[in-house]
Amino acid sequence: MSQRNSDVSALIATELTCAAENVPFTSGQARACTVREVLDRVGGKWSIGVLVAASHGPVRFTELERHIEGISRRMLTLTLRNLERDGLLHRTVYPTVPPKVEYTATPMALELYESLVALTAWAERHRRAIAEARTRYDAEHAE
Numbered sequence: 361m362s363q364r365n366s367d368v369s370a371l372i373a374t375e376l377t378c379a380a381e382n383v384p385f386t387s388g389q390a391r392a393c394t395v396r397e398v399l400d401r402v403g404g405k406w407s408i409g410v411l412v413a414a415s416h417g418p419v420r421f422t423e424l425e426r427h428i429e430g431i432s433r434r435m436l437t438l439t440l441r442n443l444e445r446d447g448l449l450h451r452t453v454y455p456t457v458p459p460k461v462e463y464t465a466t467p468m469a470l471e472l473y474e475s476l477v478a479l480t481a482w483a484e485r486h487r488r489a490i491a492e493a494r495t496r497y498d499a500e501h502a503e
Contacts, residue, residue: 401446406431406439408476411465414449415473418462448472 409428443449448469454460
């Protein structure tokens, strides 16, 4: 095994165990853990929909619930809390009866939104090539 492969294997092993164990890591390992956790959060089933909606301006819980098809109230609540915890959403509670709560994307989330737009554009540009590659792969690996 080459040194590079060995380094990558060690990094992957660190990433897979970082959340499960309470072990002091080097700064590089800690960085890998943080990146992995954030990518897992952002790549979650509901997070992108919430971030896209909030990137267009303040949005209320019920608006998100209507906008994101198939999400349960519980999953929306958990997703909002996690995105707020990661610094991607800001929650504002207005002292009214009934209470009014709005979620807005933070500057960090708006930067992420721009990256998601770029990723979407990339996927659209390469959609046909990816489909063709999958077809070739499936034909070559058919059982």
